[in-house]
Amino acid sequence: MAFEIIATGHYVPSRRVTNDDLAQTIDTSDEWIRSHTGIGSRHIASEDQATSDLAVEAALNALEQLAPGKAMEAAKTIDLIVVGTSSPDYYGFPSVACIVQEKLKIENAGAFDVVAACSGFVYSLDAAAGMLRGNRKRALVIGADLLTKITDWSDRGTCVLFGDAAGAAILEKTDAPEEGPGKRGLIRTVLGSEGSGASELLCARGGTRDPFKAGETLDKPIHIYMNGQAVYNFAVRAFTDTIERLLEEEGITFKDVKKIVPHQANMRIIRAAARRLKISEDKFFMNIEKYANTSNATIPVALDEYARSGDLNRGDLIMTVGFGGGLTYAGNLIVW
Numbered sequence: 373m374a375f376e377i378i379a380t381g382h383y384v385p386s387r388r389v390t391n392d393d394l395a396q397t398i399d400t401s402d403e404w405i406r407s408h409t410g411i412g413s414r415h416i417a418s419e420d421q422a423t424s425d426l427a428v429e430a431a432l433n434a435l436e437q438l439a440p441g442k443a444m445e446a447a448k449t450i451d452l453i454v455v456g457t458s459s460p461d462y463y464g465f466p467s468v469a470c471i472v473q474e475k476l477k478i479e480n481a482g483a484f485d486v487v488a489a490c491s492g493f494v495y496s497l498d499a500a501a502g503m504l505r506g507n508r509k510r511a512l513v514i515g516a517d518l519l520t521k522i523t524d525w526s527d528r529g530t531c532v533l534f535g536d537a538a539g540a541a542i543l544e545k546t547d548a549p550e551e552g553p554g555k556r557g558l559i560r561t562v563l564g565s566e567g568s569g570a571s572e573l574l575c576a577r578g579g580t581r582d583p584f585k586a587g588e589t590l591d592k593p594i595h596i597y598m599n600g601q602a603v604y605n606f607a608v609r610a611f612t613d614t615i616e617r618l619l620e621e622e623g624i625t626f627k628d629v630k631k632i633v634p635h636q637a638n639m640r641i642i643r644a645a646a647r648r649l650k651i652s653e654d655k656f657f658m659n660i661e662k663y664a665n666t667s668n669a670t671i672p673v674a675l676d677e678y679a680r681s682g683d684l685n686r687g688d689l690i691m692t693v694g695f696g697g698g699l700t701y702a703g704n705l706i707v708w
């Protein structure tokens with residue numbers, strides 16, 4: 373029994389905002405953003421879009437790949453919906469996964485969200501695979517975020533970093549081997565957490581720790597607070613450790629891995645990790661220049677772009693690596 377990705381999809385909102393566009397209203401420049409982060413532009417959702425709207429589009433894109441012209445029919449074959457998100461349509465409940473279930477008219481499917489910040493898609497794939505071990509066959513696994521609605525647009529140190537997007541993968545339980553020669557699909561996952569760093573990256577207001585009070589006037593909506601330097605240091609360490617652990621546990625070297633599909637928060641994090649690991653930056657599939665940091669969506673969007681590029685072939689061994697708020701970190705090894 374193996375857990376294989378049989379289709380992928382993604383969606384980005386149509387409105388593309390360049391660094392120069394941001395510099396019209398924020399004290400920043402294309403030169404600063406590019407040199408400090410590698411970001412050139414980001415896509416920003418419209419006022420009337422919520423995270424589930426992006427998630428549904430990404431899911432339809434994956435279902436269309438699975439069954440051209442029959443995406444809604446293919447949706448009926450889904451037994452489980454898992455959505456990694458840090459920016460749900462509603463606080464607490466309902467989950468984005470339940471809204472996706474209703475919009476795609478998927479019947480008889482379990483649906484829930486995973487909260488692991490930018491590591492969420494990696495966690496979600498492993499959670500879905502674990503739950504397919506029972507009497508379920510197909511899972512729709514989505515990473516979706518609309519962080520621009522929970523961004524402090526007066527904080528130039530964070531607002532230039534984020535964009536909106538969703539990515540999806542359809543994971544299927546197949547008869548292929550999960551171990552030994554010819555093994556396929558999701559073969560290994562590393563999951564980690566460091567709650568001691570929770571305060572370095574968080575949305576402080578609105579939860580049960582500090583709820584809004586009746587009559588309170590807010591000067592800012594709920595927004596992301598980030599200690600950039602602390603998160604940067606954590607990210608480089610967690611990223612390299614996760615990659616090394618996956619290689620070591622699997623007993624392989626970089627030569628065996630075709631590409632690493634990483635979470636992309638800052639190109640400098642990837643560069644620093646590549647230097648530490650003594651590997652070329654070409655080993656990473658990058659698209660941060662176009663989309664910025666889309667949190668849970670970064671890895672599945674990149675995975676879909678890579679899969680559709682024609683360069684990823686059946687049997688190739690690839691790696692995903694994520695890190696983010698929590699703090700969390702995670703990585704998958706996947707035989708495509």
Ligand code: COA
Nearest residue numbers: 399400401404490528529532600601603604637638695696
């Ligand atoms: N435009 C222009 N100048 C900016 C700016 C912007 N958008 N943002 C910050 N600056 C300024 C600062 O005010 C500071 O100016 P000063 O020296 O006069 O005080 C200067 O640039 C340097 O700021 P600093 O915060 O030290 O920059 P940095 O090189 O550490 O880069 C981050 C900041 C946020 C890009 C970097 O710390 C980072 O990427 N951290 C990790 C973020 C991350 O991974 N988050 C998500 C995890 S999933």
